[in-house]
Amino acid sequence: MRPIILILGPTAGGKTALAIDLANSLPGGGECICADSMQIYKRMDIGTAKPTTEEQNAAPHHLFDLIEPSEQGFTVDSWLTLANKTIDEIRSRGKWPIVVGGTNLYVQSLLFGMFDAPSANPQRRAELEKKTNDELLGILQALDPVATTRIHINDRRRTIRAIEVCELTGKPISEQQSQWNGQSPRDDARIIGLDWAVGKINRRINKRVKVMMDAGLFEEVQSLQHELCPQATEALGYKQILEHLRGECDLEHAVERIKILTRRYAKAQRTWLKRFKVLPRTHFIEISEKQPQVIAKEALTHAFSGSFSDIDA
Numbered sequence: 001m002r003p004i005i006l007i008l009g010p011t012a013g014g015k016t017a018l019a020i021d022l023a024n025s026l027p028g029g030g031e032c033i034c035a036d037s038m039q040i041y042k043r044m045d046i047g048t049a050k051p052t053t054e055e056q057n058a059a060p061h062h063l064f065d066l067i068e069p070s071e072q073g074f075t076v077d078s079w080l081t082l083a084n085k086t087i088d089e090i091r092s093r094g095k096w097p098i099v100v101g102g103t104n105l106y107v108q109s110l111l112f113g114m115f116d117a118p119s120a121n122p123q124r125r126a127e128l129e130k131k132t133n134d135e136l137l138g139i140l141q142a143l144d145p146v147a148t149t150r151i152h153i154n155d156r157r158r159t160i161r162a163i164e165v166c167e168l169t170g171k172p173i174s175e176q177q178s179q180w181n182g183q184s185p186r187d188d189a190r191i192i193g194l195d196w197a198v199g200k201i202n203r204r205i206n207k208r209v210k211v212m213m214d215a216g217l218f219e220e221v222q223s224l225q226h227e228l229c230p231q232a233t234e235a236l237g238y239k240q241i242l243e244h245l246r247g248e249c250d251l252e253h254a255v256e257r258i259k260i261l262t263r264r265y266a267k268a269q270r271t272w273l274k275r276f277k278v279l280p281r282t283h284f285i286e287i288s289e290k291q292p293q294v295i296a297k298e299a300l301t302h303a304f305s306g307s308f309s310d311i312d313a
Contacts, residue, residue, distance in 0.1 A: 009194030010266040021296035023059035031060040035102030039064040047237035069232045104150040111185035144172035149271040154234035193284035
């Protein structure tokens with residue numbers, strides 16, 4: 001059975017490029033699985049850094065463009081069910097499933113499974129829905145600071161859910177999720193992490209935002225502004241441009257906010273990723289400005305001693 005190869009790293013860190021190189025380097029070939037809660041939406045392409053047509057032609061990609069941006073109700077469990085089904089299908093073809101992370105909760109559920117959580121209190125849920133993102137973040141920070149490093153900075157739904165679980169059970173959600181209770185991850189997964197120096201990843205983020213704007217991010221958001229469900233409107237880039245379209249700020253300010261908040265998100269990701277360094281079957285690679293092919297070779301050589309014979313049953 002081909003093991004899952006899970007690629008982790010900060011946003012704008014080159015995960016997609018590495019996944020494609022690995023897909024074309026592994027014996028028998030690999031196929032990529034997107035683990036991003038915003039790439040599931042159709043037509044939200046530029047701002048979510050969805051695999052381009054060229055990238056899709058370079059290696060098969062799965063689990064993006066799953067629902068319309070107006071649709072709600074797609075959960076972590078929805079993604080996990082599809083991910084496990086896709087992994088089985090890729091293995092049945094004799095290929096390697098390569099999961100590109102991604103959304104923290106997607107990655108955690110894949111490695112450690114879901115956990116049973118209490119039902120929401122409708123009255124409290126309504127109260128929380130009225131609060132701003134900053135207010136919600138402040139509440140969660142007081143209840144469960146660890147959870148704030150795992151949940152996307154604009155992910156209102158999961159922030160509210162984390163607050164609810166803490167309040168209903170009296171315990172932080174981060175302690176209740178089995179993945180951080182000293183349990184080992186699933187033994188059919190091999191993790192490759194990408195380590196970036198802060199200054200270098202921040203420069204890449206700033207450049208990526210400029211490239212996205214040049215590629216038509218403003219026009220993309222403008223065309224979708226009346227179709228986005230509450231969850232989709234919280235996507236980094238989309239939320240800030242929507243604020244501009246509502247007359248709340250000028251475009252230059254919106255773009256600068258995208259850069260600042262994306263850098264802040266990358267910082268939270270780096271904190272979250274530190275937890276993986278102690279897990280078995282994990283290897284982190286220090287990245288500078290190496291070409292993707294060089295990084296892929298390092299991943300093959302160092303993470304798996306240059307041979308997959310020991311894990312390819």
